[in-house]
Amino acid sequence: MKNKLCILLVLGGVFFSTGVHAQSKKWTLQECVEYALKNNISVRQSELDLKLTSVDKLDAIGAFLPTANGNAQHIWNSGLSQDPISGQNKIQTTAFSTFGFNTQVDIYKGLQNQARYRKAKMSIVAGQYQLQKMKDDISLNVANAFLDILFNKENLKVQQEQLQIDTKQYDRSSQLLEGGLIPKGDLLDIDATVALDKQKVIQAENQLLISKLSLAQLLQIEDFKEFDIADDDYEKKDSEVLMQTPSAIFEKAKETRTEIKLAQAKLEVAKQDVKISRAAYQPTLRGFYSVDTRIGYSDIPKFNPETSQFDLLESPPPFWNQFWDNKGHSYGFQLNIPILNGLATRNSVSRAKVELERSQLSYEQQELDLERNVYTAFADAQGAINTYDAAVSAQIARTQALEYAKERYEVGLIDVFTLNQAQTLAVNANSEVLRTKYDFIFKVKILEFYFGIPIYQKQ
Numbered sequence: 001m002k003n004k005l006c007i008l009l010v011l012g013g014v015f016f017s018t019g020v021h022a023q024s025k026k027w028t029l030q031e032c033v034e035y036a037l038k039n040n041i042s043v044r045q046s047e048l049d050l051k052l053t054s055v056d057k058l059d060a061i062g063a064f065l066p067t068a069n070g071n072a073q074h075i076w077n078s079g080l081s082q083d084p085i086s087g088q089n090k091i092q093t094t095a096f097s098t099f100g101f102n103t104q105v106d107i108y109k110g111l112q113n114q115a116r117y118r119k120a121k122m123s124i125v126a127g128q129y130q131l132q133k134m135k136d137d138i139s140l141n142v143a144n145a146f147l148d149i150l151f152n153k154e155n156l157k158v159q160q161e162q163l164q165i166d167t168k169q170y171d172r173s174s175q176l177l178e179g180g181l182i183p184k185g186d187l188l189d190i191d192a193t194v195a196l197d198k199q200k201v202i203q204a205e206n207q208l209l210i211s212k213l214s215l216a217q218l219l220q221i222e223d224f225k226e227f228d229i230a231d232d233d234y235e236k237k238d239s240e241v242l243m244q245t246p247s248a249i250f251e252k253a254k255e256t257r258t259e260i261k262l263a264q265a266k267l268e269v270a271k272q273d274v275k276i277s278r279a280a281y282q283p284t285l286r287g288f289y290s291v292d293t294r295i296g297y298s299d300i301p302k303f304n305p306e307t308s309q310f311d312l313l314e315s316p317p318p319f320w321n322q323f324w325d326n327k328g329h330s331y332g333f334q335l336n337i338p339i340l341n342g343l344a345t346r347n348s349v350s351r352a353k354v355e356l357e358r359s360q361l362s363y364e365q366q367e368l369d370l371e372r373n374v375y376t377a378f379a380d381a382q383g384a385i386n387t388y389d390a391a392v393s394a395q396i397a398r399t400q401a402l403e404y405a406k407e408r409y410e411v412g413l414i415d416v417f418t419l420n421q422a423q424t425l426a427v428n429a430n431s432e433v434l435r436t437k438y439d440f441i442f443k444v445k446i447l448e449f450y451f452g453i454p455i456y457q458k459q
Contacts (some may be wrong), residue, residue, distance in 0.1 A: 026230035029146050032219060033455055038140045039220040046134040050127040054137050057120035063113040066105035073098050095297045099323070102290035106335075110279030119272035133258040136217065139455045143395070144442055145215035149229050152208040158430045159204045163197040170194050173416075186416035193420050208371035239444050241451045243384075246378040249451050250371050256452040257370060263363040270352070270359040277352040280345040283337040293327035295319055332348040368448075377447045384440035391429070391436040398422075398429035 188375035216224035
């Protein structure tokens with residue numbers, strides 16, 4: 001019993017320590033991005049699409065190979081049929097088997113197979129770029145959700161600290177009321193402020209929970225209530241990309257961004273579609289070969305020299321004798337020359353040309369969109385810097401104003417309403433600093449992403 005008890009205690013300690021470790025895990029930005037790229041549903045769907053393009057390539061390779069088919073059948077004929085001996089119709093049952101093999105190979109098909117093979121290879125490249133673009137989008141979404149959690153965490157701290165400050169102010173005001181230094185209405189106003197602070201704390205907690213849920217869903221993690229991230233120090237700092245000009249960032253982005261490469265790959269695929277459609281104008285040449293044989297199981301007529309007729313019956317030859325003796329071969333070439341098919345080929349070429357032109361316009365539009373996004377991201381980053389600096393200056397001023405208001409309230413120079421206004425402005429200034437800081441960090445990361453700098457630096 002003692003041994004069993006020890007074992008249970010040890011196992012319980014292991015499970016408990018494992019559970020505590022799982023709950024205490026703090027996800028870094030790098031871990032979040034890497035986990036999302038492996039488990040996010042959109043990324044996994046893009047990976048499946050890429051697998052299908054590999055299957056399409058095998059189809060294109062298979063078009064160069066000959067086709068080969070074998071067939072076999074066994075047939076019973078039962079009922080009224082002509083007797084091969086007497087020539088009279090009578091009810092009988094006959095049986096026979098047939099076997100065959102045939103193969104065909106394209107000798108010339110207007111270079112369609114070659115064009116389809118090149119298209120399949122370009123489709124694989126396009127699929128790879130599509131997968132990479134999806135990963136880029138997911139990485140940005142994860143980074144945004146990660147920074148949103150950090151903001152909500154710090155915002156919750158601000159609201160909790162403000163609640164503590166106002167609670168202390170309430171206690172201090174209670175003492176002043178007992179000493180007859182302030183009216184009871186001031187204490188009631190401060191009590192209302194404390195209640196409002198509690199509401200703000202609850203709202204901040206809810207926002208933090210919702211932001212954790214958003215990131216957990218991106219990572220496909222079900223237990224979002226226990227999910228938490230590492231409180232890394234993401235402070236405002238200068239980035240090398242801010243030293244670049246928008247035009248330099250755009251030129252670098254054209255070389256590295258996957259949406260441009262994806263548009264180029266789709267353009268190449270459209271060009272191959274035009275070649276495939278035009279190949280249908282050309283004649284096709286195919287070689288073929290087939291071999292067939294037949295085996296019968298009914299008695300066969302035999303010539304009777306006495307009657308000079310086929311009035312004798314003998315058993316059919318052995319199976320394999322018939323198999324080899326009854327075989328026949330056919331082989332040759334088949335040339336098909338398209339003459340008129342209801343304008344189907346012409347319309348197919350026209351549609352392919354339209355899709356090619358559409359792909360060309362899409363490529364040009366991607367370049368325009370990229371240029372606009374880069375210049376917008378650069379302007380947003382520059383604006384975020386100025387907004388953050390202004391928010392910090394306002395925070396310093398509001399903090400000093402609050403301290404001054406507290407001193408004046410202590411000596412009765414201002415009422416509690418004016419004090420509450422100063423406190424509200426100071427809290428709003430602190431929240432604005434947090435908001436602008438993380439807004440700046442995210443916008444700089446977007447700009448760095450266009451410049452080819454990854455979301456995180458691998459360790």
